[in-house]
Amino acid sequence: TDEKQRVKKYSTFIESLPKIYKSTLHALLQHLYRIQQCSHLNGMPSEKLAAVFSSCLFQTQGQTPQEMSVIRDLISNYVTLFSVNEDQVQQMETENSFITRWNEKKDTAGTQTRASGDLIFEVYLEKREPEQCCLIKLSPSMRSCELAETALSMRSDTFKADDLWTTFEVIENGELERPLHHSEKILEQVLEWSALDCPSSAFLVIKKFAGAKRMAGGKAPTDPRQFLKSDYLKFSDGSSKLLSGHKFQDKYVVLRSEKLLLYRDIKNTKAEKEIQLKMVKCYLGLKKKLKPPCNWGFTVYTDKHQWHFCCDRRETQISW
Known part of the structure; x- marks a missing residue:
């Protein structure tokens, strides 16, 4: 032609x-x-x-x-x-998607984005303080482990080789945090912040995670679909119904066959609620506005729901 x-x-x-x-x-x-x-x-x-x-x-x-x-x-x-090449084209499309989605959220919610057009992000080491901040360019292919290594290499401090540094995604003004799996792509997670009420309150922090050492040292089950864990936990779905408010109620919680199941008590055979694990994200912490009865817990996010669980101690929280 x-x-x-x-x-x-x-x-x-x-x-x-x-x-x-x-x-x-x-x-x-x-x-x-x-x-x-x-x-x-x-x-x-x-x-x-x-x-x-x-x-x-x-x-x-x-x-x-x-x-x-x-x-x-x-x-x-x-x-x-x-x-x-195809990878470069995909990178441009991903970066364009990021910029437009954040700008759309900024226009509707009045929030400010910290990411510039070339996708340079503030990443914090151990805690969110100005002197602990590193500016790192995120590529669409960058994974959690690579981000942690990059941030640590930019600091002059010396770190022990056996320390398990982990990238955490922190949302809800620091109330909820999620340790990312080492293979998770960072940019894909950050893109989802545009769905938050206040995207600018979310950030990334690199810190040591004791739970990572426990998981790394433990023996993995032969078939993860058969993994079984159960316990009584205080539960709230965060609804604001007149009768229940944000009240936490005792539920028997079972983790089995790639599902999270909620029972009224241990004697019941039919679950009141259930959710596929592949559809959720699990964050350490609970929103203060829910007035949880204890200091430890975790929050399970899906596209439509948030489940809040209280734990009696830190070890139980990390275990779940």
Whole structure:
């Protein structure tokens, strides 16, 4: 087709450019390509971008239809012209998704995002204090263990090799925290903060986690689907019904066959509530507004519900 022939000629011309010119053109077209990918939000498709930038890229006035057509072609065919691989394309799409979702949340909730367009995040070491902050660029492929290693390497302190440093996702103004599995992708978790009432209250912190050592040293069950754990815990679903309020009630809680089951008591055979474990996230801690009867507990999040459990001591909390 005519477009394929034009793209082939563009490629030949681009390859003939001096290295610094080619790199500059690459950076500019990548930026414009990403802008036009969000044209449904910013109203700037490649045609409008070409009209704006053609005068900058040509030594003539740059406003003729032919010149604007060339710039439009360069923007639209950026991936082909610069042999951008699939992983890089996916990274741009993920970063665009992140930026637009946070901006949408900011517009509706009036919150401020701390992430800049190049996805540089504040990551804290041990506690959320200015002097403990590291600025780290998150790529879509960065996993929890890599983030922890990067943050530790940026500090001049020395750390023991056998210390198990873990990345924690902290939400609800520090009331809830979740130790991330070492293989979890950080950016995927951060993207979900846009669903929070106040995304800017969430942050990442790297710290030692005693529970990680216990889990690492323990023997894994042959079949995790048959894992069984049970105990009486105080439970609340956080509802504000007139009769129950936020009152915590005793429930017999069973973890079995990849499900979390709630019974009225140990004698009952039919669960009052159940949920598939693969559908949940479990956070250490409880919201203070629920007025929990003890200091230890954990919160189970699903897309639609939040379950709150009180524990009698710290060891029970970590065990669950």
